[in-house]
Amino acid sequence: MNDNSSKSNDYVSKLIEGKKRIDGRAFNEHRQPIEITYNVSNKAEGSARVKIGDTEVIAGVKMDVGTPYPDTMDQGNLITNAELLPLSSPMFLPGPPDAQSVELARIVDRGIRESGMIDMKKLCIREGELVWNILLDIYTINDDGNLIDAAALAAVAALRVAVLPKLEGDKVQFGEFTKTKVPLKLLPITCTIFKIGQHLVVDANRQEEEAVDSRLSVAISEHGQIHAMQKGGSVGFSIEEVDQAITLAKKVSEQFRKELTK
Amino acid sequence: MTYSKRFDGRKFDEVRELEAKVGIIKRAAGSAMFRMGKTVAIAAVYGPRELFPSFLQNPKKGRLKCIYDLLSFSVTERKRPGPSRRSTEISMVTVDALEPVLDLSKFAYTGLDIYIYITQADAGTRTAGINAAALALADAGIPMKDLISSVAVGKIGDKICVDLTKEEEDFEEGATDLPVAMGTRTGQVTLLQMDGNMSQEEIKEALKMAKKACEKIKEVQVKALKDKYRGTTK
Amino acid sequence: MVNILVKEREIVVPGQELAEGMDYLPSEGAFREGDKIISSKLGLFNLDGRLIKVIPLGGKYIPKKNDSVIGRVTDVGFSGWRVDFGWAFNMNVSLKEGSRDFIPNDADLSQYYAPGDLVVAKIIKVMSSKIIDASLKMPGCRKLGTGRLIEVESSRVPRIIGKQGSMISMIKDATGCNVVVGQNGLVWISGSDLENEMKAEETIRKIENEAHSEGLTDKISAFLNVKPREIVENDIQ
Structure with missing residues (x-):
């Protein structure tokens, strides 16, 4: 069936009401396996492919130098971009980035930026004059639900292995990599909690997303601090539900982190 | 000026290491990956589906559309996201390379979309893309009179070589590049571009080498198609 | 020269030569060019009398009258x-x-x-x-009504239904689910609980994945832990 005609899923809603999920998972259980493959593209300074169930995302890092922004004269910059490739879903159409892809990029960006994952000061070459720019690009390959968590995980994984290219004078020698890694301080994990009816679940698959009323994405660092949140969807969360969602996100983010660092 | 030995030790008529996999993207009607050395292309086919704008609908047959693009980090210097003049042209010639073997008469009024993305580029990206797209079309069950296989032939110095790497393309003042796609059963050439400097004789030789290389590529394509179902029919 | 170039049930690809000579006729998934019959699809070779057919292994459902x-x-x-x-x-x-x-x-x-x-x-x-x-x-x-809706390859629908509905009856009996199979590859499952519905889906996926293997009915009855019905199975759908 064409996807636009099945934008609600009574079957999923009814199951959730009875505390069950379409694939038999518990509410707090993410899909298995999670696969992370590093350096999937050899021209990138760092790259990674993440699969959560059948959802697949690729992220890659390219580095360049430029002048710093006036308010951060002693820091490098991060520029995050996401494309929902029409190759990954019949619902994604070719063309300039739409709201959904811009939101995806911004959620991933905020988790990385606000957690202080990257030591931006170390990416300053000459204060006020020359700094490193990190160009982080995210591409969806197969959408089977929960692209946000897969994209965030792929982005962090790509940064984890990213190295600086060679710099001669003030010119980047493209294609020549050094052994110096992009300086990182911690690893933020973004975990999205989906609200279906009165219940909260993690890692919704595509059929479940058809029944999702709202979602809350939470970026969490290893010490359990929250660095970014984004609520989406047409239904509200109660204050208690926000608290429950964060508790759930913390727990699941630890499982994602284990996959990332193993 | 002379190029007597290839950088990677290949014979002049030898293609790079080839790898293909069919059915890599579950959401798509058909999909495939095709690797030629360090160049990797992925392709997915969607449709036949409703075609917009509706004035493009053809009452006689389905319409093939293609998007080819490089992932930003697939090249040494980041490619800006979004279409370029280059990718627009390649998308167009890819349609022309594939359409001659497709029978879209059963899909009147509909559109068939092919999306090709290069995840890693080391020259020959349009040819790897066409090889992947041909597999994705077969995987999608689209009737085809022949498979399409594609390779670039080039002239480095005075030597004709098949399946150039980026390093070879950039050798000295730059190689002559002649990308070709063909149906090896019918011998029909469906993609032919060239830039550089060649004599008529050299072009004849280049096309002969291309045919031989395409036959090799086809073997890998056929195996990948069969591999998807191997073990499920026994 | 009259010659069949591939074996029965062999996987063939688009553009592959299947037969030479004028004694055979191309049917679905095949076409004639000169004295040759050529496959237009990725599928299984099937010779039925003088008819040469390629049973598709994939591809989108195309609407037909009476489906x-x-x-x-x-x-x-x-x-x-x-x-x-x-x-x-x-x-x-x-x-x-x-x-x-x-x-x-x-x-x-x-x-x-x-x-x-x-x-x-x-x-x-x-x-x-x-x-x-x-x-x-x-x-x-x-x-x-509300049910579990799954998508399968439409080319496998005949196998999922089985000869005279044998396969689908077996699934219904074993799982207690109501199952409706559309020719367009959509299958609706409704049972008393999720576990039975999941078992029915799992069985259908197994048929889909092994649609062209020999002794499929036996495999499925073993999987469902039931006796197959007394119907002789024809291996080509």
């Missing part, structure tokens, strides 16, 4: 309904094909079928790929 399909109502108008059944264009169900009961001209048609309703429809006319008429009143046609 029973599962679809979802998208629009309700004054004169009928439109139903999305996974094809490029929706099909039309006219007022008179909507119900066995008389529908008065001024009736609110959404009382019969509303947008979002899942239905089993029968295709009664294919004018072109754009104009397809269907019925909701012929035998087997009905509204489906």
Whole structure:
């Protein structure tokens, strides 16, 4: 069936009401396996492919130098971009980035930026004059639900292995990599909690997303601090539900982190 | 000026290491990956589906559309996201390379979309893309009179070589590049571009080498198609 | 020279030569070029008398007259309904094909079928790929309630149904689920609990994945832990 005609899923809603999920998972259980493959593209300074169930995302890092922004004269910059490739879903159409892809990029960006994952000061070459720019690009390959968590995980994984290219004078020698890694301080994990009816679940698959009323994405660092949140969807969360969602996100983010660092 | 030995030790008529996999993207009607050395292309086919704008609908047959693009980090210097003049042209010639073997008469009024993305580029990206797209079309069950296989032939110095790497393309003042796609059963050439400097004789030789290389590529394509179902029919 | 170039049930690819000579005739998935018969599809070679056929292994469902399909109502108008059944264009169900009961001209048609309703429809006319008429009143046609809807390769539907419905009956018996299979590759499953529905889906996926393997009925009956029905199975669908 064409996807636009099945934008609600009574079957999923009814199951959730009875505390069950379409694939038999518990509410707090993410899909298995999670696969992370590093350096999937050899021209990138760092790259990674993440699969959560059948959802697949690729992220890659390219580095360049430029002048710093006036308010951060002693820091490098991060520029995050996401494309929902029409190759990954019949619902994604070719063309300039739409709201959904811009939101995806911004959620991933905020988790990385606000957690202080990257030591931006170390990416300053000459204060006020020359700094490193990190160009982080995210591409969806197969959408089977929960692209946000897969994209965030792929982005962090790509940064984890990213190295600086060679710099001669003030010119980047493209294609020549050094052994110096992009300086990182911690690893933020973004975990999205989906609200279906009165219940909260993690890692919704595509059929479940058809029944999702709202979602809350939470970026969490290893010490359990929250660095970014984004609520989406047409239904509200109660204050208690926000608290429950964060508790759930913390727990699941630890499982994602284990996959990332193993 | 002379190029007597290839950088990677290949014979002049030898293609790079080839790898293909069919059915890599579950959401798509058909999909495939095709690797030629360090160049990797992925392709997915969607449709036949409703075609917009509706004035493009053809009452006689389905319409093939293609998007080819490089992932930003697939090249040494980041490619800006979004279409370029280059990718627009390649998308167009890819349609022309594939359409001659497709029978879209059963899909009147509909559109068939092919999306090709290069995840890693080391020259020959349009040819790897066409090889992947041909597999994705077969995987999608689209009737085809022949498979399409594609390779670039080039002239480095005075030597004709098949399946150039980026390093070879950039050798000295730059190689002559002649990308070709063909149906090896019918011998029909469906993609032919060239830039550089060649004599008529050299072009004849280049096309002969291309045919031989395409036959090799086809073997890998056929195996990948069969591999998807191997073990499920026994 | 008359020659068959491939073995029965061998996987063939588009453009592959299947036979030489004029003694054989190309059927579905094959075409003639000169004295050769060539495959146009990725599929299994099948020789049936003088007919050469390629049984497709994949590919999108193409609407055919008399097919029973599962679809979802998208629009309700004054004169009928439109139903999305996974094809490029929706099909039309006219007022008179909507119900066995008389529908008065001024009736609110959404009382019969509303947008979002899942239905089993029968295709009664294919004018072109754009104009397809269907019925909701012929035998087997009905509204489906909430159920587990899965997509399978439409080329595997005959195997999922089985000879005289043997395979599907076995699944229904073993899982206690109600199962409806549309020719368009949509399957609706409704049972007493999730576990049974998941078992039914798992069985259908197994048939889908092993559709062309030998002794499929035995494999499936073993998987479901039941005895197969007394029907001789033909390995080619």
